[in-house]
Amino acid sequence: MRRFRAxxxxxxxxxALLLAFLLRRLATLISQQALLGASSEAFRRQAEGASQAARQYLQDNDALRQVPAPGHLTASP
Known part of the structure; x- marks a missing residue:
C-alpha cells in the first residue's frame, strides 16, 4: 500500500509540474500573439498612410505636368 501511494x-x-509548464507556455504564446497583433495593426495603418501620401504625390505630379511652363509658348511666332 505504501508503494502504491508513493x-x-x-x-x-x-x-502537476507538466501542467504548470504548459500553462506558462500558453500564457507566453497568448501574450506574444497580442503584441504581434497590435504591432501588425500599427504597421498596417502606417502603410495605408504612406500609400495615401504616395497617391496624393502622384496626383499632384500629374496636375503639375498638365500646367504649361511660364516661359513656354505653344504657338511659334
Whole structure:
C-alpha cells in the first residue's frame, strides 16, 4: 500500500509540474500573439498612410505636368 501511494504521488506531482509548464507556455504564446497583433495593426495603418501620401504625390505630379511652363509658348511666332 505504501508503494502504491508513493507511485500515485509521483505521478500526481509529475502531472502537476507538466501542467504548470504548459500553462506558462500558453500564457507566453497568448501574450506574444497580442503584441504581434497590435504591432501588425500599427504597421498596417502606417502603410495605408504612406500609400495615401504616395497617391496624393502622384496626383499632384500629374496636375503639375498638365500646367504649361511660364516661359513656354505653344504657338511659334
Amino acid at each position: 507511485q500515485r504521488n509521483l505521478y500526481l506531482a509529475g502531472f
